[in-house]
Structures are given as structure tokens and as C-alpha cells.
Amino acid sequence: MIDSHFPFKTALVTGGGGFVGSHLVEELLKLNVKVICIDNFSAGKLINLEEFKDHNLLSLVKADITNFDDIVNHFKGVDVVFHQAVSKNTVCMKNPRLDLKTNAEGTFNVLEASRVHGVKKFIHASTGSVYGEPKYFPEDEEHPTNPVSFYGTSKLAAEKYCLVFKNLFNMNVSILRYFHVYGPRQEENDYGGVVPIFIRRVLNNEPPIIYGDGSQIRSFTYVKDVVKANLLVASHANNTNGEIYNCASGLKITIKELANLVLNKLNREYINIEYKDWKPGDIRHFDIDNSKIKKIGMHFDWGFKDGVDNTITWLKNKK
Numbered sequence: 001m002i003d004s005h006f007p008f009k010t011a012l013v014t015g016g017g018g019f020v021g022s023h024l025v026e027e028l029l030k031l032n033v034k035v036i037c038i039d040n041f042s043a044g045k046l047i048n049l050e051e052f053k054d055h056n057l058l059s060l061v062k063a064d065i066t067n068f069d070d071i072v073n074h075f076k077g078v079d080v081v082f083h084q085a086v087s088k089n090t091v092c093m094k095n096p097r098l099d100l101k102t103n104a105e106g107t108f109n110v111l112e113a114s115r116v117h118g119v120k121k122f123i124h125a126s127t128g129s130v131y132g133e134p135k136y137f138p139e140d141e142e143h144p145t146n147p148v149s150f151y152g153t154s155k156l157a158a159e160k161y162c163l164v165f166k167n168l169f170n171m172n173v174s175i176l177r178y179f180h181v182y183g184p185r186q187e188e189n190d191y192g193g194v195v196p197i198f199i200r201r202v203l204n205n206e207p208p209i210i211y212g213d214g215s216q217i218r219s220f221t222y223v224k225d226v227v228k229a230n231l232l233v234a235s236h237a238n239n240t241n242g243e244i245y246n247c248a249s250g251l252k253i254t255i256k257e258l259a260n261l262v263l264n265k266l267n268r269e270y271i272n273i274e275y276k277d278w279k280p281g282d283i284r285h286f287d288i289d290n291s292k293i294k295k296i297g298m299h300f301d302w303g304f305k306d307g308v309d310n311t312i313t314w315l316k317n318k319k
């Protein structure tokens with residue numbers, strides 16, 4: 001359990017206005033941790049933090065991690081950093097240069113600010129995209145990293161910077177590679193995820209669109225489990241030092257199963273799924289080995305149906 005053992009008093013969350021970051025902020029506040037949230041709100045939204053924006057333990061800082069001078073002083077007195085800020089433009093191939101700047105240089109700045117102020121633990125949010133085309137299944141943390149996108153490449157550079165800070169400055173860092181995170185507050189646009197996209201379309205009486213035959217498998221992981229993994233790694237600060245963990249539920253859900261589940265949950269089975277051509281570059285199959293993170297006590301609590309239910313409820317009530 002995390003609650004009574006959480007070892008840090010002050011946390012800094014970059015990208016705290018975004019999807020995963022806002023859930024982290026929420027859970028840290030529940031643990032009575034002082035939280036500094038840095039976000040430039042390029043993708044993040046104040047509404048994600050609406051419920052706790054007046055919380056006396058929360059400081060909201062609008063700043064850009066690509067500007068070192070603007071962020072460095074906010075790291076003073078911080079015990080643990082959860083680095084979530086990201087640019088995902090190249091997921092849609094729109095702005096690879098911004099991904100490079102935010103994800104590689106921005107991560108360097110966040111690491112350097114942490115070093116300057118003697119942060120005790122640094123947890124970096126990475127992605128399964130660093131692996132690229134699977135060479136074997138299940139993919140464990142030793143799997144070769146050959147990202148096929150600019151996004152994955154910039155995120156791999158960020159991982160490497162983390163490890164260099166550990167090696168050169170003895171910084172205590174851990175890397176969590178997330179996969180197909182979903183849940184409330186995830187965007188329904190191109191930068192968001194397939195779960196809210198399908199739910200929104202079906203709520204609007206539009207068919208879910210599947211690229212290919214729908215047999216592609218995803219390891220959907222509920223956002224609260226991702227937060228739990230972050231808090232667990234923070235709680236095991238020393239024996240997780242320098243380690244990389246796959247942070248995936250281990251579920252294997254096809255996109256067609258997802259579409260049918262959403263149609264069923266919303267009582268719209270009369271809508272026919274629309275099929276379009278397979279998108280080149282999309283990875284067909286995910287089978288992720290999560291045994292390493294389980295060895296430090298992680299249990300993925302959330303079943304897929306419950307997670308989808310919560311996401312539907314949130315989207316129905318979204319203003």
C-alpha cells in the first residue's frame with residue numbers, strides 16, 4: 001500500500017494540467033503532499049484541475065519546460081519530480097521539431113533543474129513507442145529500442161538523458177514506459193486516445209471507425225493504475241533507482257472488442273462499425289511483459305469494463 005508510507009512531502013508534476021498529470025496531482029493531494037504543477041497549457045486544461053485548483057497544497061505555475069530560466073526556481077525544496085509534460089505532435093506528424101524541443105530539450109531542463117536543487121527522486125513518463133516494431137513477444141524492458149516515429153525518438157532521447165543524469169550526477173531516476181493509457185480527462189482529438197474517440201462518436205450516434213480489420217491488440221491501462229505505478233516507484237525510491245519499467249496492464253484487447261463494448265455499453269448495437277484502410281506504420285500487436293513492475297508490488301487493479309464505464313460517465317458529463 002502507498003498511503004501511509006509515501007516518503008515525500010513536496011512533489012513537482014510537469015504537465016500537471018494534462019491527462020495523466022492531473023490524475024497524479026489529484027492523488028498526491030489526497031496523500032497530503034504539497035504539489036507544484038508546471039504546465040504551459042498548450043494541451044492541458046485548467047478544467048482538468050478545476051476540482052482542486054483552490055487546494056491549499058497546490059501551486060499552479062504556467063511555464064514552459066523548454067525555458068530553463070522560467071522553471072528552475074520552482075524546483076527549490078522539491079523532493080520528487082513526476083515528469084509528464086510532453087509534445088505529441090508527431091503522433092500526427094505535425095511538428096516534429098516541437099517534439100524534439102519539448103521532449104528531449106525540455107526533459108534535459110527538468111533534469112537539470114532537479115539536479116540544481118537536489119531533488120531526491122525523478123520519475124520520467126516514457127512510452128512503449130520507444131520499442132518500435134516488436135521483435136518478440138511478450139516485450140520486456142530488454143526489448144531493443146528502435147522507435148519508428150519522431151515522437152518515439154524524442155522520448156527515447158529523454159530516457160537517455162535521464163540515465164546520463166543518473167550516471168554523471170548520481171541522480172535517483174526511474175523510467176516508466178506507459179501503454180495505451182485511457183480514462184477520464186483524456187482528449188477525444190487526434191492527440192488523445194481511441195477509447196474516448198469511440199465513446200464520443202457513439203454518443204453522437206456516429207460509427208466507430210476502425211483502420212484495418214480490428215484485430216489489432218492494445219494493452220489498455222487505466223489512468224488510475226498508471227498513477228498508482230508512479231506512486232509505488234516513488235515509494236520504493238532506492239530499489240527502483242536507474243530502472244526502466246513497462247507500465248502496462250497486460251490486458252490484450254482488440255480494437256474491435258473495444259468498439260463492440262462501447263456500442264453495447266451505450267445501447268447502440270444498431271450502429272455498424274465503419275472499416276477503413278490500415279494505417280501504415282501502426283503496430284498490429286502489443287503483448288507487454290509487466291512482470292518487472294509487479295515484482296516491486298504493482299497490481300493493476302482496473303478491469304477494462306469498469307475503466308470504460310468511468311470514461312463514458314465522464315464524457316457524458318463533460319462540459
Ligand SMILES: NC(=O)c1ccc[n+]([C@@H]2O[C@H](COP(=O)([O-])OP(=O)(O)OC[C@H]3O[C@@H](n4cnc5c(N)ncnc54)[C@H](O)[C@@H]3O)[C@@H](O)[C@H]2O)c1
Nearest residue numbers: 015017018019020040042043044064065085086127178181
Ligand atoms: N496517454 C497515453 O496513452 C500515453 C502513452 C504512453 C506514454 N504517455 C506519456 O505520458 C505522459 C503524459 O501524457 P498525457 O497523455 O497525459 O499527455 P497530455 O498531452 O494530456 O499532457 C501533457 C501535458 O504537457 C503539457 N506541455 C506540453 N508542452 C509543454 C511545455 N513545453 N512546457 C510545459 N508543459 C507542456 C501540456 O499542456 C499537457 O498538459 C507523456 O510523457 C507521454 O509521453 C502517455
